[in-house]
Every structure is written in C-alpha cells, then in structure tokens.
Amino acid sequence: MAIPHHCKYVIIGAGIHGLSTAYHLAQELRTRGIGSGRDILVVDKTAIAAGASGIACGVVRNNYFQPAMRELMAYCVELWESEPQAYSYHPVGYMQISPESMHADVASIAAQQRAIGYESVFVEGARDADAYMKSLFHDWRAQGITSVLHEKRGGYANNTASIYGLADKAESAGVRILTGCRVTGFKSSAAGGAITAVETERGEIGCDYVVVGAGPWVKSVWEMLGLPKTVTIKDSAGGLHHDLPMWVYWSLQEGTLGVDPAIQKTNDGAPPPVIHVDSDAPLYSVVDGSLITDRMWGIYYKPDFKFGGIQGGAAPIKVARDPDRVAVDPYGPESPDFVVGAEFAHMWCSALAHCQARFEGQIGKYKNQPSGGIGAFTPDSLPVFDVFRENCYVIADSNHGYKMLGVGKLVAGEICGAPSTLLAPFRFSRYAEGKLHPVSHSPFPWS
Ligand SMILES: Cc1cc2nc3c(=O)[nH]c(=O)nc-3n(C[C@H](O)[C@H](O)[C@H](O)COP(=O)(O)OP(=O)(O)OC[C@H]3O[C@@H](n4cnc5c(N)ncnc54)[C@H](O)[C@@H]3O)c2cc1C
Numbered sequence: 001m002a003i004p005h006h007c008k009y010v011i012i013g014a015g016i017h018g019l020s021t022a023y024h025l026a027q028e029l030r031t032r033g034i035g036s037g038r039d040i041l042v043v044d045k046t047a048i049a050a051g052a053s054g055i056a057c058g059v060v061r062n063n064y065f066q067p068a069m070r071e072l073m074a075y076c077v078e079l080w081e082s083e084p085q086a087y088s089y090h091p092v093g094y095m096q097i098s099p100e101s102m103h104a105d106v107a108s109i110a111a112q113q114r115a116i117g118y119e120s121v122f123v124e125g126a127r128d129a130d131a132y133m134k135s136l137f138h139d140w141r142a143q144g145i146t147s148v149l150h151e152k153r154g155g156y157a158n159n160t161a162s163i164y165g166l167a168d169k170a171e172s173a174g175v176r177i178l179t180g181c182r183v184t185g186f187k188s189s190a191a192g193g194a195i196t197a198v199e200t201e202r203g204e205i206g207c208d209y210v211v212v213g214a215g216p217w218v219k220s221v222w223e224m225l226g227l228p229k230t231v232t233i234k235d236s237a238g239g240l241h242h243d244l245p246m247w248v249y250w251s252l253q254e255g256t257l258g259v260d261p262a263i264q265k266t267n268d269g270a271p272p273p274v275i276h277v278d279s280d281a282p283l284y285s286v287v288d289g290s291l292i293t294d295r296m297w298g299i300y301y302k303p304d305f306k307f308g309g310i311q312g313g314a315a316p317i318k319v320a321r322d323p324d325r326v327a328v329d330p331y332g333p334e335s336p337d338f339v340v341g342a343e344f345a346h347m348w349c350s351a352l353a354h355c356q357a358r359f360e361g362q363i364g365k366y367k368n369q370p371s372g373g374i375g376a377f378t379p380d381s382l383p384v385f386d387v388f389r390e391n392c393y394v395i396a397d398s399n400h401g402y403k404m405l406g407v408g409k410l411v412a413g414e415i416c417g418a419p420s421t422l423l424a425p426f427r428f429s430r431y432a433e434g435k436l437h438p439v440s441h442s443p444f445p446w447s
Pocket of ligand 1: 012013014015016017018043044045046047048049050051052053054055056057058059060181182183184213214215216217221252253254372373374375395397398399400401402403404
C-alpha cells in the first residue's frame with residue numbers, strides 16, 4: 001500500500017488494541033454520521049499479530065483482585081461472547097485454585113462477581129475444594145488448596161486467529177492496514193503540543209488524532225512522545241515515592257507439553273476450563289524427586305489444538321536489566337534473551353503432575369522449542385489508558401491485554417466524546433494523586 005499523505009486517525013500497532021480500536025472507531029464514526037473506516041489507518045512496523053497478541057496464551061478471565069479490573073473484564077468477556085467464531089473464542093470457563101494465603105482475596109473476588117452478575121461458583125475449605133476438583137478431574141491431587149473459584153464464563157481464544165478475525169472486520173469496515181512501516185517520531189506545531197503528523201520510515205503521515213497500541217514497544221513510543229521516564233507515586237498514607245521507572249519488563253514463562261490435548265477432558269468428556277493453580281505446598285521434581293521450591297508458586301494450563309498439546313505457563317520473571325538496555329526486538333520466540341529454558345520446563349511439568357496424575361511421566365513430551373516473550377509493565381503493573389499531547393490516546397495494558405477486547409471499543413467511544421467510567425480508573429494521573437488500585441497476594445503481577 002502507498003503511504004498516504006494524510007489520514008484523520010492514525011493507529012500505531014496491529015495487535016488486539018490497535019485493531020479493536022480501529023474496528024470499533026469505524027463503527028462509531030459511521031453510527032454518528034461523522035466518518036467511516038476510510039478515515040482510519042493502522043500502521044505496523046512488522047505485520048498483523050506480530051507482537052504480544054500473536055503469541056499470547058489467549059486466556060480470557062474475570063478473576064482480578066482490583067474491582068475496576070473485574071468490571072472492565074466483565075465488559076470484555078461480553079464482547080468475546082458476542083462473536084465467538086469471528087474471534088476464535090472458546091467459552092470453556094476459568095478456575096482460580098488457591099491456598100489459604102489467598103483465600104480472603106479470592107472470596108472478595110467471588111463476592112464482587114456475584115454483585116456484578118458475573119456467573120461463578122466459589123468453593124471453600126480443603127475437603128470441599130478437593131471434592132469439587134475431583135468431580136471435574138478424577139485424578140486431581142494438588143495439595144494445600146483451600147478455595148476454588150470457578151468462573152463459568154471466560155475461557156480462551158486462539159491468538160493469531162482472533163487477531164486476524166479482528167483485522168478482517170476492521171478492513172471490511174473500510175480501515176486500511178499498512179504493515180512493514182515503522183513509526184519513528186511525531187510532529188507538532190508547538191513543542192509538547194498536539195500531534196500534526198506521524199513520522200515513519202517511509203515518510204510522514206499528517207493526522208488529526210493518534211492512537212498508540214504498541215504493546216511491549218510502548219516505552220519507545222512513549223519516549224518519542226516526550227513523556228516522562230520516571231514517575232512519582234503517592235501511597236495510601238500520602239507518602240511520595242520519587243523516580244520510579246515508568247516501564248519495566250517482565251519475561252513471560254510459557255510452553256507446551258506435546259501430549260494429545262484431549263487428555264485434559266473433564267470426567268464427563270467435556271472441554272475443560274482453563275486451570276490456574278497458585279500454591280504454597282512444596283513442589284517436587286518429577287525427574288528426581290528433589291525439592292524445586294517451598295515458596296509460593298503458580299501455573300496455568302489448558303488444552304490447545306493449535307499449539308498441539310497442553311499449553312500454559314508459570315509466574316513471569318522480572319527482567320533485572322536497566323529497561324533502557326532491554327532489546328524488545330527480535331520479539332517472542334526469536335529473542336535470544338527472553339525465551340524459556342529447561343528450568344521452566346522442569347518446574348511447569350512437575351507442577352502439572354503435582355496437580356493431576358495424568359501428567360505424571362509426561363515431561364519427556366515437553367515441546368523443546370522457543371516460547372515466551374516479554375511485556376512492558378507500568379509502575380503498579382496495571383494499565384494506563386489516557387490521552388497525552390491533546391490528541392494522542394495511549395493504550396498501555398501492562399501486559400493484561402489480550403483478553404481486553406473491549407478496551408478498543410471504549411477508547412473509540414472516548415475519542416468520539418463519550419467518556420468511559422470503566423476506563424476512568426486507569427488514568428496516568430492516579431500515580432500523582434495516589435488513586436491506586438488494591439494489591440493482591442497472588443504470585444503473579446497481573447492478578
Ligand atoms: C507470552 C505471552 C503470553 C500472554 N498471554 C496472555 C493471555 O493468556 N491473556 C491475556 O489477556 N494476555 C496475555 N498476554 C498479554 C497480551 O498478549 C498483551 O497484553 C496484548 O497482546 C498487548 O496487545 P497490544 O495490541 O497492545 O500489543 P501487540 O500485540 O504487541 O501489538 C503491538 C504492535 O505494535 C507494533 N509496533 C510497535 N512499535 C511500533 C512502531 N514504532 N511503529 C509501528 N508499529 C509498531 C508491533 O509490530 C506490534 O505488531 C501475554 C503476553 C505474552 C508475551
């Protein structure tokens with residue numbers, strides 16, 4: 001595609017957020033009679049689904065400790081449910097299986113789900129939790145579990161298929177998608193003022209409005225926008241914490257056990273829910289019986305016919321390197337630095353066998369191929385959805401975001417003048433104002 005000289009709306013990134021915003025903005029403009037998809041250009045330096053959206057495990061859940069996240073996720077799940085085929089979505093449900101240290105947190109999640117009408121079952125106490133799990137999986141045997149939250153909605157979607165589905169919908173609505181075109185900077189009439197053009201490797205594109213959905217590359221676009229490298233955060237007691245880096249990276253640990261995905265069917269032969277287990281029970285090696293850890297650990301898994309096995313992951317690892325020195329490219333499985341290794345396979349396969357006997361003796365089938373990828377996280381590991389430089393909407397999901405299909409729809413509404421109460425708790429100003437979200441006891445930075 002020839003590079004246009006001008007397009008009213010330029011969206012950077014052809015991942016879940018860029019494409020969802022493009023598609024829904026096209027609809028919004030048309031409904032309001034103020035434009036159409038022809039006014040929207042998506043620009044991606046590589047290709048559709050070339051970023052985190054294309055390698056995500058694809059889990060869609062509501063289970064979050066922060067009320068604002070739960071409400072936003074309930075909205076997103078509705079959108080996934082609205083067109084399961086177009087989004088390659090599998091509504092199999094989701095289970096959060098937890099030890100006593102997380103019991104109270106998860107009980108409050110269950111209560112809030114009841115309050116917002118999000119269907120789930122909450123089982124408390126070691127004996128009842130074990131019986132509930134055995135009623136689904138006869139070989140269940142995880143130790144130290146005292147609560148089970150079974151979300152009847154949610155599940156997972158096939159990562160690239162859903163992003164291509166979204167791209168098709170956007171293109172059918174008239175949106176143009178320009179790939180192989182890197183954004184390198186922005187032009188404005190006054191320093192730090194509204195953006196008048198997006199600079200790319202292939203030339204300049206004049207525009208009235210910019211949306212940034214750059215996923216793990218958000219730090220570089222943030223810097224092009226001249227936004228602060230560090231922030232001050234006010235805590236709940238009013239104390240100020242200065243010079244905290246705006247972006248840190250975490251390396252996601254995911255892989256696939258190359259067994260028949262059908263191995264994980266429930267007792268009655270149904271497709272199983274996505275399983276997430278957090279535990280403080282000692283975890284022993286399936287290889288030699290040695291202790292892997294006696295500290296809190298967590299895993300998630302689901303059968304996946306596209307990945308060809310049982311696919312899932314464990315808690316991510318914070319990248320210790322100075323964020324300025326982290327190479328995001330080459331991304332995902334191509335990265336020389338951020339793919340999982342033998343240690344992950346050992347821990348994850350041992351944890352699978354700790355939970356269910358059917359995974360005993362299967363570690364040899366672990367698919368020894370590069371997997372995993374990094375995510376850019378905000379200072380509180382929660383999203384920032386906000387407008388900067390007067391006409392630039394930044395969607396920085398802090399790596400929560402494949403499941404957040406609805407964010408683009410809400411952003412499209414805000415661009416057209418309809419403020420969203422669901423997005424409001426995620427403004428950048430929350431750091432300075434101390435309007436922070438509660439923090440859970442989960443070992444994962446995004447729960
Ligand atoms: C291994 C892994 C597993 C995950 N699993 C899940 C999960 O199960 N559930 C879940 O909800 N979330 C999951 N996530 C998080 C989720 O994938 C991300 O939060 C989400 O996909 C980010 O979407 P995005 O549209 O912001 O970015 P991306 O999908 O990364 O898209 C950004 C796009 O921007 C383009 N780009 C970047 N810089 C430029 C530039 N300068 N010029 C032009 N184009 C540019 C890139 O090429 C890329 O295509 C996972 C993440 C990883 C890494």
